Amino acid sequence: QKEVEQNSGPLSVPEGAIASLNCTYSDRGSQSFFWYRQYSGKSPELIMFIYSNGDKEDGRFTAQLNKASQYVSLLIRDSQPSDSATYLCAVNRGISNQFYFGTGTSLTVIP
Amino acid sequence: DTAVSQTPKYLVTQMGNDKSIKCEQNLGHDTMYWYKQDSKKFLKIMFSYNNKELIINETVPNRFSPKSPDKAHLNLHINSLELGDSAVYFCASSQALSRGTDTQYFGPGTRLTVL
Numbered sequence: 001q002k003e004v005e006q007n008s009g010p011l012s013v014p015e016g017a018i019a020s021l022n023c024t025y026s027d028r029g030s031q032s033f034f035w036y037r038q039y040s041g042k043s044p045e046l047i048m049f050i051y052s053n054g055d056k057e058d059g060r061f062t063a064q065l066n067k068a069s070q071y072v073s074l075l076i077r078d079s080q081p082s083d084s085a086t087y088l089c090a091v092n093r094g095i096s097n098q099f100y101f102g103t104g105t106s107l108t109v110i111p
Numbered sequence: 112d113t114a115v116s117q118t119p120k121y122l123v124t125q126m127g128n129d130k131s132i133k134c135e136q137n138l139g140h141d142t143m144y145w146y147k148q149d150s151k152k153f154l155k156i157m158f159s160y161n162n163k164e165l166i167i168n169e170t171v172p173n174r175f176s177p178k179s180p181d182k183a184h185l186n187l188h189i190n191s192l193e194l195g196d197s198a199v200y201f202c203a204s205s206q207a208l209s210r211g212t213d214t215q216y217f218g219p220g221t222r223l224t225v226l
Contacts, residue, residue: 034214043201043217044154086152092213098166099144099215101154 003027004091006102014110019076021105023089026070031094033065033072038086038104047074047087079109114138115218117202123224124192132187132221134202143185144203144215145177154201160185189223197225 006023013019021035032051036044050056050063050072062075072091076083086104093100115136124130136143142161148154158177159166165177174190189196199220205213 032213038152043220046214046216049214088154090215098159099156099213101146101156103151103153 002102003100004089004102006087006089006105008103008105010106010108012108012110013079015079015081017079017109019079019083019107019109021074021076021087021089021107023072023074023102024070025072025089025091025100027091027093028067028070029093030070030091032092033063034090034092034099035061035063035074036088036090036101037083038088040085044088076107079107081109081111084108114216115202115204117200117218117221119221120219121222121224123226125226126192126194128192129188129190130192130223131189132200132202132223134185134187134218135183136202136204136216136218137183138204138206138216140204140206140216141182142205142213143179144205145185145187146201146203146217148199148201148220150198157187158185192225194225197223199223 004025034049035047038044048058050065056063060077064073086106088104089102091100118133144159145157157171176188178186199222201220202218203215205215
């Protein structure tokens with residue numbers, strides 16, 4: 001079983017819609033959760049992180065964490081073509097401060 | 112002001128050669144990392160290192176070795192390069208405020224091609 005699993009997509013949404021990206025993780029002791037955006041040929045760029053159960057909002061982005069279900073998601077409201085990228089979910093298990101990444105979900109926002 | 116920098120950006124070499132990739136961070140972070148991203152975009156951690164401990168992913172061949180001359184640098188040495196080593200290698204750094212709450216910042220990546 002992989003540490004972190006994501007649907008690879010591709011996910012396509014029309015401009016202005018809500019894009020929903022999902023991630024599950026295997027280690028129940030994981031402590032912190034991150035969403036990165038990676039444009040083709042570029043490095044991963046941190047969008048936001050979440051530590052506690054519930055929702056965390058930052059502009060058009062909302063991260064949702066459910067530790068009981070070992071599930072974390074990212075919602076992108078009012079999606080823009082510039083949001084088209086691969087979104088990587090990452091988990092920090094705390095032990096040894098190691099980060100584990102999912103394989104990423106490719107998102108395309110159609111104008 | 113580049114936070115995490117890597118050189119070279121592209122590296123093309125022959126099988127069997129030994130090469131190094133350099134990484135520097137000016138964020139004052141305590142921990143640095145090396146990741147390998149393959150053609151399927153899977154980002155896999157290879158090493159994490161601070162001045163106290165080196166943590167090696169057990170799946171990394173011992174042909175790969177990190178070298179840290181100081182807190183701001185973590186270089187990656189690769190011996191006897193193989194075709195399967197072709198990938199993009201990312202350096203990252205983080206400031207451990209407390210375990211499990213770090214955020215990482217990535218360098219621009221080095222695309223290694225082994226012929």
